[in-house]
Amino acid sequence: MSLGDELIARSADVCLKEGRKLMFVVRKTPLNDIHLEDMLLLRRAGAIKLPSVPAYYMRPQTIDHLTNQTMGRILDSMSLHTTGFARWAENL
Known part of the structure; x- marks a missing residue:
């Protein structure tokens, strides 16, 4: 494990411990049982899982x-308003 990996894990741990928002965006597939179990544990600990799925609709x-659509959804989930992408309600 590199120093960067340790810092990311420590930062995530502090966010969960202090009740701060922790979001993880998963792009790697296929997912195996270990990935799914780890994601479930993170979710149960309070993290937000946002899949990196293209919005073809x-x-x-x-x-x-x-x-831009994926990044906009991530930023919206973090309560950071941004422009440059269409939201679902704007297209109805």
Whole structure:
């Protein structure tokens, strides 16, 4: 384990301990049983799981639209308002 890995794990531990918002975005697939069990433990500890799933229902025209949509959803989940991507209610 590298120093960076240890710092990330320690930061996540402190967030959970202090009741702060901890979010994890999963992009790696396929997921094995260990991944799923670890994600369940994190969720039960209070972390927010946000899958990095492209929002094709928004009819993206470019790869930038896809990445902006994913990043916008992440920022919205962190209560950080941003522009540059369409929200579901705006497209109805």
